[in-house]
Amino acid sequence: MPELNLDKILASLDLRISEVTLPDEYDQISKDYLGKDSLLAEERKKLPTLSNEDKKKYGKKLTELSKEIESKIESSKKQFILDTFQKKEKEEFTDISIDWNRNEGSYKHILSSVMDEVVNIFSSIGYEVAYGPEAETSWHNFDALNTPDWHPARYESDTIYLNSDLETLLRTQTSTVQIRHMEQNDPPVYIVAPGRVFRSDQLDATHSPVFHQLEGLAIDKNLSFTDLKGTLEYFTKEFFGENIETKFIPHFFPFTEPSAEVLVKWNDGSWLEILGCGMVDPNVLENVGYSKEYKGFAWGVGIERLAMLRYKIDHIKNFYENDIRFLEQF
Amino acid sequence: MKLLKSWLQDWIDLTDIDDGDLSTALESLGFEIEDYKLINPDYKNIIVGKVIEIYQHPNADKVRVTKVDVGNKIYEIVCGAWNFEEGAIVPVALPNSYIKDSFKIDKRDIRGVESNGMICSASELNLWDEHDGILVLDESFKIGSDFSKSYISTDSYWEVGVTPNRGDCMSYLGIARELSTYFNKKLNKIENPLNPKLKPVLKVNSGKSKLCSSYQSIEIENISIKDSSFLIKYRLSNIGVRIINNVVDYTNYVLHDIGQPLHAFDRDKLYGTISVRKAKEGEKLKTLDEQIRTLDNDDLIVTDNNEPIALAGVMGGFDTEVTNETVNLLIESAYFDKVSIMKTSRKLNLISDASVRFERGIDRNIQAYGLKRFTNLYELDENIQYSEISDSSKQTESENFITFETSLIESILGQVIDNKFISSTLKSLSIESEIKKDTIKFKQPSWRYDLERPIDLIEEIAKHYGFNNFKSTLPIGNNLNQVGNYWNVRKYFIDKLSLEKFNETQSLSFTQKEYNEFFDPDKEGVKVLNPIDQTQEYLRTNLYYSLIKTYKFNYDQNSFSGKYFEINNIYNNSTNKKYKKIPKQDYTLGFLVPDNKSDINPMQYIASLLRKIIPGVSFDQLSKPGFHQNNSYVIMVDNKLIGHTGQLSYLLKEELDLSENLFLSQIYLEELNLEGLNTSNYKPLSHYPFIKFDLSFKVNRDLNANDLIQEVENLLQNNENSIKVFDDYAFEKTRNLGIRIITRSYEKTYNEKENTEILNMIVDKLTSKFNITLNEKGE
Structure with a gap:
């Protein structure tokens, strides 16, 4: 029975493997040790000349050897590839502290985001968005809202007028949308109206000729003052957080009665006004021809004020200057 | 209305009420607190004295020397004021006392006479502005007493807002009347008896x-x-x-x-x-x-x-x-x-x-x-x-009683309010009333113009009941999570453009005539009657100029700028079809793209962006004031004009001193609805292999590549296709356009022969229809 020096073969294989520099070399090693010109193949050719018993015995031995070579090459190759990649990975380094994308914000204007957030809060309790014109008639801005010509409240705001008979103006409050909406729609009404309002002020740190309000109006058969309270407390909790404290103090608006201002308690313990509200005055409902069985409530909230409170923005001018350093922060 | 606690005390006893409770009361009665402060004397160790002798200063004409009795001692004090005589009672700052602003008074030699302090004027004690002499007090001030204890020198001060409907609260009496109801205290009656001795001379x-x-x-x-x-x-x-x-x-x-x-x-x-x-x-x-x-x-x-x-x-x-x-x-x-x-x-x-x-x-x-x-x-x-x-x-008609049903109170306030509470509140406010089980009758007091209707009285009751004592209930409206088309369209464009890294801006609605006329020389702008200043005399007729201003502001201020959009109204004086009597106003999206020399042509970028976000959009070339002659387009959907887009004219670019070419667009949002924008374009996927052709054509400069693509789409309309321009190269008068066509049948795998037939069919149709020639390979 021929005796192949197995140890010698395996030792030479180890040597070959240790000299590998490229993964492709493993194919040649396989060929050299397992291919048709390999020592192993030579030995296999001898098998037919052996006795049955030897054939069986030697054949088994050769098969075992072949398996061992195969697994040695396979595992070495795997290891080689793994080592290569690991070495490559160890050499690679990324400095993730670099921020190539300068803009951290949403690209949306902060006033849009705040308006959207407020709209969503009211939309979640059944309010739809209504729209009304910004250049308005004095009737919609004042008279229909129970503020006739002689009313002192008419002089409180510095109204921007568009014609000399003072019949058209830039709306001073989004409450005009209450009238526009009710003129065109029958009750029940559950609407919010975000939008621009105008006053005759120069743009500076605390004033702007343009700012935004969101008007809310609910008119239905059984709405009362407690519903007004519940609705606006829901809003302050959704916007400022579950633990915000809210209080209602009496106020005056020509188009609501009773009227109130809503204050929230800030971190420093002070109370801040955030909105005005009230039960819609019966005269307003009469002006739009609603029947007496309907009543409801309305409120108006300043969007800039909400944004300034929440984000500690100190200058109202920031909102309208469009300085990219400001825009990018939100 | 500015309030002193000591003055209020004339009308109502507030001795056991601290300032915090008084503030709470004022606020809950509807008087917004605008200011609150404690008043304390701004001086120290001032004594009441009596001038017992006055004589000439030996070395000075303008001042006199006085002898002042301060109770236990008599001091010589030099005084420059002449508004008093011997016997005057005056506040005296002896040595080691302080007048306003912590100014220390000591002995002082005044032209050879030692002055033991000074006699004070009202303004030196920070009491009030009075510069024509010292403060002469009346007999009620006791000689030798501490001046600060001789009158109410520590006080509390509030400035409160009085709403325009409450003229009656523009006085101490009015505020005290409200407080008397709040604190359940009596309002003092101050009698002012007269004992006239004369007959009037005039009628x-x-x-x-x-x-x-x-x-x-x-x-x-x-x-x-x-x-x-x-x-x-x-x-x-x-x-x-x-x-x-x-x-x-x-x-x-x-x-x-x-x-x-x-x-x-x-x-x-x-x-x-x-x-x-x-x-x-x-x-x-x-x-x-x-x-x-x-x-x-x-x-x-x-x-x-x-x-x-x-x-x-x-x-x-x-x-x-x-x-x-x-x-x-x-x-x-x-x-x-x-x-x-x-x-x-x-x-x-x-x-x-x-x-x-x-x-x-x-x-x-x-x-x-x-x-x-x-x-x-x-x-x-x-x-x-x-x-x-x-x-x-004149004889005026006395006010009539107003009657209403008690149930109205619950219907408006949402809560039953006890008749006893109502009765005691109205009594305390001196509102004449008759309260029965089911009805309330009241008469408007002569000072209460705000109490004309039942609702007015209900408000009064609610206010005194305390708004914060009402329960809260939450009604749900009838449009759950449906904001409506106006807001949806706005949100749609804000979302799409912010994803494309356009910064959203908000700019003022006012501008100058000349800026409107850059782009809208034919539109009559809306003029403001009382403009804030000369640069804000008109409402803007377009958003273009605001966007350019923002672009330039940031370029100049911050050395970089970007893409911007704004959604707001634009106005002009033509007829408003939707609303009578008011100028036309269109809710409009405007956006600006600067040419920052990236590899994509900005006009192509805008057209492709609009095709992506407005399904069915198309463009027609049209010159427009302020824009590039050729690179200016109307934007259409379903043959309806919805906006404009184009490159700012070179003339305006120069006039406005801009360093980059700007591309401006405006879309009239009221022309669109969300359903149209959210159209789904799903095309089923074929399960068969693709065939692919890269074709290069020699074309005219003014060819619309999209027409070519649409033609191929038509030719292969039963297939699943992806057809794109992969190269557009123009040199002098030639232009080469490369189109990549990837197409799959829904029914079978194409063989060689079919492959070639399709290729030839496309090339034949395109070359004949568009008058173009196919570049042979390697050309």
Whole structure:
């Protein structure tokens, strides 16, 4: 029975493997040790000349050897590839502290985001968005809202007028949308109206000729003052957080009665006004021809004020200057 | 309204109520607290002294030397004021005392005489502005006592907002009445008995006009014009009223105390009957401020023998004013119509403490009380004598009872309110009422113009019940999570453009005519009647200029700029089809893309962006003012114009000093709806292999590549296709356009032959239809 020096073969294989520099070399090693010109193949050719018993015995031995070579090459190759990649990975380094994308914000204007957030809060309790014109008639801005010509409240705001008979103006409050909406729609009404309002002020740190309000109006058969309270407390909790404290103090608006201002308690313990509200005055409902069985409530909230409170923005001018350093922060 | 706690104490006992509780009460009654502070003396160790001797300073003419008795000792003090004589009681700053601003007073040599401190003026003690001498006190100040303990020198001060419907709370009496209800305390009655010794010399007549329902007066003789009492000066100066003299101060005092404006005439400058009428057109009156006012028929005036002597309720006349020489007074206490006073004071821009009270409405029944209160302020002056009150009041109809059903209260407030509470509240507010089980009857008090309807009384009840004592309930509307098309379309574009890294901007709606006309020379802009300044005389007719301004602002300020968009109204004076009487206003999206020399052409980028976010969009080339002649397009959907896009003209680019080419677009959002924007374009996926052709054509410069692509889409309309331009190269007069076509059948795998047939079919159709030629390989 021929005796192949197995140890010698395996030792030479180890040597070959240790000299590998490229993964492709493993194919040649396989060929050299397992291919048709390999020592192993030579030995296999001898098998037919052996006795049955030897054939069986030697054949088994050769098969075992072949398996061992195969697994040695396979595992070495795997290891080689793994080592290569690991070495490559160890050499690679990324400095993730670099921020190539300068803009951290949403690209949306902060006033849009705040308006959207407020709209969503009211939309979640059944309010739809209504729209009304910004250049308005004095009737919609004042008279229909129970503020006739002689009313002192008419002089409180510095109204921007568009014609000399003072019949058209830039709306001073989004409450005009209450009238526009009710003129065109029958009750029940559950609407919010975000939008621009105008006053005759120069743009500076605390004033702007343009700012935004969101008007809310609910008119239905059984709405009362407690519903007004519940609705606006829901809003302050959704916007400022579950633990915000809210209080209602009496106020005056020509188009609501009773009227109130809503204050929230800030971190420093002070109370801040955030909105005005009230039960819609019966005269307003009469002006739009609603029947007496309907009543409801309305409120108006300043969007800039909400944004300034929440984000500690100190200058109202920031909102309208469009300085990219400001825009990018939100 | 500015409030001193010590003054309120005249009307209501607040000794056991601390400032915090008082603040809470004021706020919950609807008086917004605008300011609150403690008043403390701004001086230390000031003693009350009596000047017992005055003599010439040996070395100086302008000052005198006094001997001042401060109780236990007599000090020599040099004094530069001349407004006092021996016997005057004065505040004295002895050595080691402090006057205002912590200024220390010590012994001092004044031209060879040692002065042991100083005699103080009111302004040196920070009491009030009075610069013409030292403060002379009255007999009630005890010699030797600590000055700060001789009057209420520590006090609390509030400034509260009074809403325009509550004219009755523009006085201490009014505020105290509200507080008395809140704290359940009695409102003090202050009687002002008169003991007239004279008959009035002049007749008064409230005239025929309904605008003056009551005109009353009192004549006071032998008055000497001098300083007011210490208390009046203290109170008025602390609420910011300028101290003048004992006539002006006392009219001001009554006005703030009970809310009745008074006017003092020099009686000796009046001759006939004092009456009230409307002015004649063009009639003239010289007012106290020495201006000649030209009046019209809307102005209410007071007359003497039918000649104007005062603008009723607004300002007195110059010719009849009280001067330092005045000895006899006629004090007017009238009720003038709210609206009339408001119109005149607004028209002449004369807004005073008096006019503000008249226009909000004063108590109809307080005129005589005002005169009594005024006259009683002279109680210490034994020289004066006064007449009885002349009263020319018109008979006015008394207020009727207003009745409503009690159930209305619950229906409006959402909560039942106990009848006992209602009854005690109304009683405390002096609102005459009858409360039965099912109905409430009430009568409007003469000072409460805000209580005309049941709802007014319900508000009053709710306020005194306390808004924060009501429960809260949450009704749900009928449009759950449906914001509607207007807001949806806005949100859609904000979302899409912010993802494309456009910064959203908000700019003012005002601009100059010239900027509107860059882009809209044919549109008539909306002019503002009272513009904020010359640069804001018009409403903008487009968003283009605002966007350019933002772009340039950031480029100049921050050295970089970007893509911007804004969604807001634009306006012009053409007919508004939706609303009558108001200018046309379109809710519009505007956006700006600068050419920052990246590999994508900005105009192609914009067109491709719009195709992506507005399904079915198409463009037609159209020149427009302010834009590039060729690179300017209308944007259409379903043959409807929805906007414009294009490159800013080179001329404007130069005029506006811009360093990059800008591309501007405007889309009229009211022309779109969300359903149209959210159209789904799903195409089923084929399960068969693709075939792919890269074709390169020689084409004309003005060919629309998209027409070619659409043609291929048509030719392969039964397949799943991906057809794109992969190369567009123009050189001199030639242009090569490369198109990659990847197509799959839904039914089978194409063989070689079919592959070639499809290729030839496409090439044949394209070359013949568009008059282009196929580049052979390698060309």
